[in-house]
Amino acid sequence: MNKIQHRIVALSLGIIVVMASFWAVISYLNHHSMKYYQVTLERYLLLNEISTQSQAVLMVLNDYKLKPSTTRLEKLNTEQEVLMILNQQSLQLKNEHNQYLIDNYRGIIDSQLNTMEMMERAVQSNQHQLAQTFYDESVDISQYVNETTLSLLKMEISDHEQIYERMIHLGESITKLGVTTLGTVFVFLLILSYLFSKGITKSIESLIKGAKEIAKGNFDRPINVKANDEMLFLADTFNQMRQSIKELIQEIQSKAKLEKEVKEYELLLKDSELKLLQSQMNPHFLFNTLNALSKKAYVEGAKETSNLMVTVANLLRYNLRNFDLPVTLQEELDIIQEYIEILQARFPNRVKFELSIQTDQLDILLPSLSIQPIVENAFVHSIDPSEFGGTISINISEQPSYIMVEIMDDGKGIESEKIQSLMQFDQSRKSHGIYSVVKRLSIFFGEDDVVAITSKPNIGTCVALKLYKARLPSVRGVQPLTEG
Amino acid sequence: MNKWLMILVLTVFSASMLFSFYRIYLIYKPTMTTLQEIEAYTNPVFDDVPKKRITLIIPGIRQEQMALVEKEALASAEALHVHLDIKRTLNETAQELVKEVEVAISSKTDGIILYGVDDLNVRQVINKATKKGIAVITIGNDVPNSLRKTYIGSNHQFSGKIMANTIMEKLDHKGSVGIIGDYQTSFMNTHRLLGMNQSFQEYPSIEVIYPLASNQDRIWTAPEQTNEVLNQYPAIDAFIVLNGNEVSKVVSTIKSRVNKQKHLIYSFDATEEVRELMEESEVEIAIAHDYQQIGAKSMDLMTQWLAAEELPLPMEKYTSIHIIDELDAKEGVASE
Known part of the structure; x- marks a missing residue:
């Protein structure tokens, strides 16, 4: 990863290196220029010193002449010594161009020294x-020294004029370059910082966002x-x-949906239980009444009526006892037989009942009263x-995974739209016989x-x-899902 | 995109920095060369065996003639391996000349070549130099009676004779001539007059007119002298101008006058100006001096003297003179 710190350090280092090298080169040039300026200045100073000394020594000479x-x-000798040393130093001023002029110069100084010595002797x-x-x-010769100094200085300056001009020009160029470079660095630094900070x-x-x-x-x-x-x-x-966070929220949402569905089932169950309770009131009363009537009919000699009443009573008992418990297919079929008998007693010669069983697995469990409401619907x-x-x-036939129970009638048939609506839950409808059967079976077997x-x-x-065979080996007492 | 922009900015930045460094390099190089030049200048460098130093003192006013001397002398110095210092006096006065000689003496030069001024002080300073062991050679204008080693230049008396003879031929040995120039203080001019008078003496019908001339008290300029002569002798036949540089002034003075009579003009020097005037037929005859020869010969003799090759030197060494006439075709050569 390219760290921000690294970038800042790299940028600073780059600028520092550039500026430092610039500074180094320019100071190198300046240093050298200064050195040579110094050297040339020293030459001028030496010339000036000689000229001044040549004049100064005259004063001492005059003093000595007036009062030896x-x-x-x-003192005079010391001053002369100084002039002599300076004259010796003037040798260094020699170069190819002015060597004979310097010879002349030194000759003049020598002459002054000689003349002064002559005066001393005199x-x-x-x-x-x-x-x-x-x-x-001596005074005259000192004057010559002065003049020659001037012409030497003039010569030095005119010789150096071009060089000085060039040096000044170069100095100006360096300054200009320095300023423009500094400006460029400054501008680029601004741009770079802007881009950099903008990036961040x-x-x-x-x-x-x-x-x-x-x-x-x-x-x-x-x-x-x-x-x-x-x-x-x-x-x-x-x-x-x-x-x-997104995944968590989705999880919470799906859980909520599930809970909502569960709540819906519970509501349905409560509803059917309520209905059941309502319906239990009458059967108990009817059951007792039917038993009393049956005994009365038997006493009065109406044996057939008494038997019929017992059948109705059995049916009622079955209804009351086994609603919330699974029953075997055999038990359910027994109830249906009794129900048909009642119907045949009520409506003689109107109802024919046929039962065909092609399986021996009649002990398969199913919710009680799963088949009876369908038979009742068929009759009604x-x-x-x-x-x-x-x-x-x-x-009743056997299929590989389930037992097929087919309830058939030879009536006028049902319209297909109505079949669909029968299978759906509808709060407005008074009875939901088929829907209730479908729901209970699907919850009981766990299949749609x-x-x-x-x-x-x-x-x-x-x-x-x-009737799915998965329930086959189970024993009575397995709680259907609705109970939970 | 931001990244590319950054790269672009960095590239431009680097390029400009490189350009700056290139410019530094461009400055660096000439600076170093200049510094090397200074170093070469300040480093003490001189010939192992010092050359002999010779001082040439010439008047600044005779620029054209002296330039020829100077050029030839410098060339000779180069060839003879001696160093030549050239000093120019402002005017042709004894005072300046003395001072320059004094400076040359005190600078312990080996030899002095000077365009002389005949003056007591000059004589004395030449003698002083000689006493100090410095050889002195006069050129162009001699300083007689001094301890100079030799004189190199035209024989002025001889040139005066030639001039007089030429004029007399032209004027058919009769008529009047006016002398323009400083004929009193200059050795050269007095000798020219001397030579002329020697010739004129033989023909009394020639009248020589001397206007007032410069002396120590007063300087008479060429136009003043010309006017004076013309005022007193309007019918004068010829003018003899001693100093070549004054010919044009004389010509213009004559022209400015009402009387447009033709006067012949003779010059003792043949400068460029005089030659031009000759082409315009303003000047009749001029005498040309061999300044190159003066320059070369003086250097030659001085080095011979310093090398003690040719001792003693002849008292005079005359150089050739030429007569240039109006047509510039007939160029006579006369030398002693």
Whole structure:
């Protein structure tokens, strides 16, 4: 990862290196120029010193001439010594161009020294007239020294003029270059810093945008950061967090949905239980009444009526006892036999009942009263309205995974739209016989495909129930799902 | 995109930095050369065996003639391996000349070549130099009676004779001539007059007119002298101009006058100006001096003297003179 710190350090280092090398080169040039300026300046200074000394020594010479004394002589000798040393130094000024001029110059200084010595001797030998002549000559020669110094300086300067001009020009160029380079570096530094900070703030901005989206509850927009630094890491972490929050919320949502469905089932069950309770009131009363009536009928000699009443009473008992417990297919079929008997007693010669069993597995469990409501429906809707009555046949066959129970009638049939609506839950309908059977069977077996209704107009209707064998080895007492 | 922009900016930045360094390099090189030049200048360098130093003192006013001397002398110095210092006095005065000689003496030069001024002080300073062991050679204008080693230049008396003879031929040995120039203080001019008078003496019908001339008190310029002569002798036949540089002034003075009579003009020097005037037929005859020969010969003799090859030197070494006439076709050569 390209760290922000690394970038800043690299940028600073780059600028520092550039500026430092610039500074180094320019100071190198300056240093050398200064050195040579110094050397040339020293030459001028030496020339000036010689000229000044040549004049200064004259003053001492005059003093000595006017009042000769040992101290003055010593002083004069010291000054002369100085001039001599300076004259020696002037040798260094020689170069190819001016060597003979310097020779002349040194000759003149030499002459001055000689003349001054002559004067000294003249003074010592008391030849005042001669001393004055030598003194005058010394003054003249010192004048020549001065003039020659001037012409030498002039020559030096005119020789150096071009060089100085060039140096000044170069100095100006260096200054100009320095200023432009500094300006360029400054401008680029500004641009680079701008781009750099923009890169960082842009990443931060998109992070903020992403955070706002999440705060709004929108978890689907990924955060895009075009960077290669800590910002990218931050954005990635942010994205991961967004993803996990999204998943968590989805999980919570699906759980809530599931709970809602469960609540719906519970509501349905409560409803049917209520109905059951309501219906239990009458059967108990009827059951007791029927038993009393049966005994009365038996006492009065109406044996057949008494038997019929017992059958009705059995049916009622079955209804009351076994509703919330699974029963075997055999028990269910027994109830249906008794129910048919009642129907045949009520409506003699109108109802024919056929039972065909092609299986020995009649101990398969199913919710109680699963088949009876269908048989009742067949009678109520198909046989009863028919003028000549009809036949209800139950056909039990064995399939590889289930036992097929088909309840058929030869009535006028049901319209296909009505079949569909029968299978759906409808709060407005008074009775939900078929729906309740379908629901209970599907909850009991844990399968959706439990009931199939086929109907042909004026031929009949067939309701097929599928009893899955998975329940076969179970014992009585297995709680159906509705209980939970 | 941001990345590309960054790369672009960095590239431009690097390029500009490289350009700056290139410019530094461009500055660096000439700076170093300049510094090397200074170093070469400041490093003490001199010939192992020092050359002899000769000082040439010439008047600044005779620029055209002296330039020829100077050029030839410098060439000779180069050839003879001596160093030549050239000093120019502002005017042709004894005072300046003395000072320059004094400076040359005190600078302990080996030899002095000078365009002389005949003056007591000059004589004295030449003698002083000689006493100090410095050889002195006069050129162009001699300083007689001094301790100079030799004189190199035209024989002025001889040139005066030639001039007089030429004029007399032209004027058929009769008529009047006016002398323009400093004929009193200059040795050269007095000798020219001397030579002329020697010739004129033989023909009394020739009248020589001397206007007032410069002396120590007053300087008479060429136009003043010309006017004076013309005022007193309007019918004068010829003018003899001693200094070649004054010919044009004389010509213009004559032209400016009302009387447009033709006067013949003779010059003792043949400068470029004089030659031009000759082409315009303003000037009749001019005498040309061999300044190149003066320059070369003086250097030659000085080095011989310093090398003690040719001792003693002849008292005079005359150089050739030429007569240039109006047509510039007939160029006579006369030398002693």
